[in-house]
Amino acid sequence: MSTRYFGQRIKRNEDVRMLTGQALHVDDVNFTDMLHVAFYRSRDAHGYIKDIDVSAAQEREGVVAVYTAEDLGDYWQPGPLLVPPPPTIEGLIFHQRTQVPLAKDKVRFVGEPIVMVVAESRYIAEDAVGDIWVEVEALPAVIDIEQALNEDMPTIHDDLDSNMAAHVVQKKGNYEAAVQQADLVIKRKLKYDRGTAAAMENRGIVAQWDAKSQKLTVWDTTQAPIVIRNGLAAMLGLSEHQVRVIAPFIGGGFGPKIMMFYQEEVLLPWASMKLNRPLKWIEDRQENFFATTQERGQVHEAELALTNDGRILGLKHNFIHDGGAYIPYGLTIPLNSQANALGPYATPNYYSEFKVAFTNKPIVTPYRGAGRQHGVFVIERLLDLAAKQLDLSPIEIRRRNFIQPEAFPYNHEIIFQDFAPLVFDSGNYEPALDMAIEMIGYEQFIKEEQPRLRAEGKKVGIGVAAYVEGTGIGPYEGARITVEASGKVSVASGIGTQGQGHFTSFAQIVADQLGVDVRNVYLVTGDTDQFHWGAGTFASRGAVVAGNAIHSAAVEVRKKILKLASEKLEAAEEDLELADGQVRVKGVPETAIKLGSLAVMANPLRGAVRPGTEPGLEATSYFGPESGTTASGVHALIVEVDPETMKVEVKKYVVVHDCGKVINPLILDGQIHGGVAQGLGNAFYEQLHFDENGQLLNASFMDYLLPTALDVPRMEIGHVETLSPLNPLGIKGAGEAGAIPAAPVFVQAVENALGDDAPEILEIPLSPNRLFELVFGE
Amino acid sequence: MNTLHTITVIINGQSYEREVEPRLLLSDFIRHEIGLTGTHVGCEHGVCGACTILFDDEPVRSCIMFAVQANGHTIMTIEGLTPDASEENLHPLQASFREAHGLQCGFCTGGFLMTLLPFLQENPNPSEQDIREAISGNICRCTGYQHIVDAVKIAAAKMEGQ
C-alpha cells in the first residue's frame, strides 16, 4: 500500500543540497567575464542634489562604467505601484510616489542610490564609489511620524502640499452610539517602532544579457520571479519570452524580497544589455539596513467601549503609519493593521481612520506579519487594561468576546488588503485558548507558583493573547505536473521559495495522489522558463494557493493515469489503485504497470494522439481563492524580570495554532518557532534608531540586536484544526503566525510580573533599558 | 596595495596555490577564487557566524580574515563534511539537522555545522544550555534555534556511538 504523506512529519527533500553546500544562491552564480556593481548612496536624508562629480571614479583602473540618473535617459522612470489601493473604499486618498532608479534632483532617505559604478571586481567598484563627490543642499529631515503631517514641515515630495501619503476611513455600525451605551471606555495612545527583517542572506542580482541569443537571464533574490520577469520585459522593451528570471535558493525572505522592482533590480539588467556583459551586485549587510525595505513604525490612538461584564460594544482605532520616502506597496500594511485590530472578537461597531506619512527614512513594505501585529497589539493591550478595570482575568475577557463557532462565516464589513470584504471563513477560538491555558499551566501558576516565587522576591508573570491572521489571499497560483519516463514526477510552479519547505510539502500532496515516494517528486519553482503564471510568495499564501493548485493538477494527472491504465489493463477505473509508483488492479500485483512505462505509452512515437486527448501524463491547474482564509491562535508565556536590571527572561512559551489541515507538522513547527523568535526580537531587542537628521545609528549586527539561541526560549506547540471551507485541502496559511502576537503577550506578562507597581506598557519594542526607564523614571 | 602574493592553502584536503591581493577577504577567496560557495556571508563584519570555517581545526569567521593569513594553513568548509554530497553519506551532524528540521533557508547552516563539529568533538554529551551557548555566536533568522538544538542532541547521541 502507498504511504499517506499528508499530515506526516516528513524530512525535507531540499535539505541534502543545503547541508552539503550545494544549494545555489544568487552570489554563487559566476561568469568569467562578469563585472561587479557598487552604488554611491545618499548620505543625507533629505536635500537637493546640486552637483555630482564622477570623473575620478571613471578614471580609476578597472572601472568600466559609471551611471547617474542623467545617463538613464527614458529608462529613468519611477517604479511600478505594486499594490494599488482598494478601489471600493469610499473617500480614500492616495498619493502614489514610488522609488526612482537613481536619485535625480532630490534625495529622500539616507542610502538612496545616486550613482551606479560597474567595475572589473567588487573591490574596485567599491574603491570607485569612494572617488565620487556629490554635493547636496540639505533640507530638514522629516523623521517623527506624528510631526511629519504638521503643516510647517518641509514636504518630501515637492509637488504635494503635505507629507500625507494616504488617508483611509473604514467603519462598521456606529461607534459613537456604542459609546453612549458603554459602561467603560478605555482610551490609550500606543506606539510600535521600526524594525528590519534581516534575512541572513542580503539581496543580490546577477543579470546576463546574451546578445547572440537575444536573451536576458536574471538571478534575483526575489519572492516573486514571475512578476519581476513581466515587469522587466516591459521596461526593457523585450518580449516576456526573452527574459528569464530565476529565484534560486533564497536565504530568507520574510517580505522585503517581494516583487519590489528595487533600484538595483531594475538597473543591472539595463546595464548588462548596454555593456553586453554579465553583471553582479550583492548587497552588503550595512547596505541592507538602508537599501532594503523595512517595517513597523505606527502610532495609534485607540478606544475600546465595553459593558460592565466586559463585552466589547465598539472599537475606535485611529493611527498614523510611517510609509518611508516612497510607497510602492500601497496600503497593504495599514489595511492589515486596521483589519487585525478586530482580532478574533465580535465587535459590533468599529471606526478606524488612518493616515500614511511620508518620512525621510527607508521605504516601508511588508515584513512578516505585515502590520497585523500592530492591530493585534492595540486590541490585546486595550483588553488587558479593560480586564484590570473590570476585575476580570485576561482570559475571561477574551473568552467573553470571541466570535462563536456558529457565527462563521463572520463578516466584519470592512475591506481587507486583498480588496475583498473582511470575512472570516471559519474558526473555533475557545478550544485553542483552553489548550494554551492548560499547556502553560495557568491556574497552577497563578495560584501556587507565582505566590511562592514572589515570596522569594522573584518577579514572575504570565501572559495570554489571541490573534487571527488573514492568510492565503489571491489572486492565484498554478502548477504543471508531469509523470516522466523515469517514473519521477516533476512539479513546476511559479512561486519562489525561501526556506518554507515547499520542495517537501508540495511533494507530499502529489505523492499521495499519485502513489509515489515523496522523494521522487521533484519541484521546480522560481524559474520563469519552467512556469510563468503566478504571483509569488507573500501573505502566508504559498501552501494555501500554490498547494491547492498543485493538488488540483495532481488530481487531473491521476485521472489520466487511471483512464489510460484502465484501457491497457482492460479493467474498470474503480478497480485500479495507485501505489509504489505503479498502477495495478487492486489485489492483483502482477497486473502492475510502472508509472514511468505508462508515461511512455501516453507519449507514443507512432500512432496518433486521438482528437480530444493530449499526449503525456501531464496536467496544469490553477487555484484562485475569492478571498483569504483566516488562521488563528493563542500564545501564552511566563517571564521573569530581574528587579534591578529589568532584563526579562522568557521561562516558558506556548503556541496553540489553528491553520486548518496541516500538511507537514515538522515544517509547520519550524515556521512557528521562527516566527516567535522574530516576534520576541521585535518585542524586546530590535529597534532601528534614527537620529533627528535621519541617520540610522545602529546599522550593523553589532548594534541591531537579533535574538540568539540564548534569548529564544524553548517553545511548546499545540494544534487545533478548523478546516477552511474555501479550498479543497482545508488549509490555512501559517507563515506569519508565530510573529504576530508575540509583543502583546510579552508585555502582558511583564506587567503581570512587575505586579502592582507595573507601569502601563504601551509601546514596542521594549528594550531592557526602556523598561528600566518606564519603571524607575527616565 | 595591488601587489600580488602567492599563497598555498589546503582546503578540504586539497592544496591550492593562488596569487591574491593582500586585501582579499578569506571568505571571498574561498567562495569566489576557489569556488566553494557553501560558505556563506551574512554580515561581513564578524557577527552572524554564517561564514564560519575550520582553520587548523578551530572555528573562525572567514569574513574577518584575509586570504594571505591562510598561507600555509589548513581549512575545512562545509563541502568537506561529506565525500560526495549524497544523502547516504551525510555526516551524522548533517543527518541530524535533516532529521530535526534544523534548517529552513539553509543560509546559516554551514556556519552552524562548522561551529558545532569541534564543539561536539570536545563535548560529546552537551546539555541544552551548553548547546545554546555554543551556538550563541551564530545567528539564524528562520528557525528560532529550537530545532537546531534538537539536531545537536541527536548528533551528539549518534556521534558518541561511533
Ligand code: FES
Ligand atoms: S559573514 Fe562572517 S560573521 Fe557574518
Ligand code: FES
Ligand atoms: S535557516 Fe535561514 S537563517 Fe538559519
